Amino acid sequence: DVQMTQSPSSLSASVGDTVTITCRASRNIHTYLTWLQQKPGKAPTLLIYGASTLKTGVPSRFSGSGSGTDFTLTIRSLQPEDVATYFCHQVYGTPSSFGGGTKVDIK
Amino acid sequence: QAQLMQSGGEVKKPGDSVRVSCKASGYSFVNSGMSWVRQAPGEGLEWMAWINVYNGNTNYAQRLQGRVTVTSDTSTNTAYMELMSLRSDDTAVYYCVRETPDYFDPWGQGTLVIVSS
Numbered sequence: 689d690v691q692m693t694q695s696p697s698s699l700s701a702s703v704g705d706t707v708t709i710t711c712r713a714s715r716n717i718h719t720y721l722t723w724l725q726q727k728p729g730k731a732p733t734l735l736i737y738g739a740s741t742l743k744t745g746v747p748s749r750f751s752g753s754g755s756g757t758d759f760t761l762t763i764r765s766l767q768p769e770d771v772a773t774y775f776c777h778q779v780y781g782t783p784s785s786f787g788g789g790t791k792v793d794i795k
Numbered sequence: 796q797a798q799l800m801q802s803g804g805e806v807k808k809p810g811d812s813v814r815v816s817c818k819a820s821g822y823s824f825v826n827s828g829m830s831w832v833r834q835a836p837g838e839g840l841e842w843m844a845w846i847n848v849y850n851g852n853t854n855y856a857q858r859l860q861g862r863v864t865v866t867s868d869t870s871t872n873t874a875y876m877e878l879m880s881l882r883s884d885d886t887a888v889y890y891c892v893r894e895t896p897d898y899f900d901p902w903g904q905g906t907l908v909i910v911s912s
Binding site for chain 2: 732733782787
């Protein structure tokens with residue numbers, strides 16, 4: 689099974705800051721990596737797929753990069769509505785697996 | 796647009812079974828896969844099971860094998876997940892989500908299942 693290791697587990701940043709979350713896969717998953725956003729009390733929603741393709745309607749301050757085993761989610765100019773937990777998710781191997789999540793809040 | 800609407804929350808006793816339904820709309824249900832993912836309180840996401848709606852093929856998480864069954868009804872565009880022999884650590888929000896080769900989207904709103912004596 690592919691293990692996904694995400695860091696940090698939580699972070700606090702100011703409005704307008706740039707935030708970076710990393711995710712490492714235990715083996716090569718090419719670009720079969722998505723990022724999910726989960727706001728408190730809500731279901732997860734898809735932000736990015738194919739490691740770097742923004743889902744239609746997702747603000748352009750979100751971006752993703754990486755391939756193979758190392759991936760990054762960047763949020764430029766953090767906004768109050770970005771307070772959420774972010775999960776990386778590999779869809780290359782079965783079973784599908786998720787990172788542990790990064791809780792982002794505003795200082 | 797694609798949407799998934801799940802059944803309401805349940806309270807069960809240890810040893811009981813629970814069945815959660817997930818009605819799809821806005822996309823071709825029969826030509827898609829459906830996965831089930833759960834999230835224990837304050838915890839991360841755990842993939843449970845998948846069904847190919849077209850041919851009924853299924854795949855289950857090893858740790859749940861034998862306790863979980865997923866099915867689908869193409870006449871009503873509804874998927875089902877049944878979990879048997881419930882334990883307290885099965886208390887979680889259960890999500891259905893459309894699975895494509897590249898991503899999981901959309902997600903249902905979630906169904907809270909509480910297992911308590």
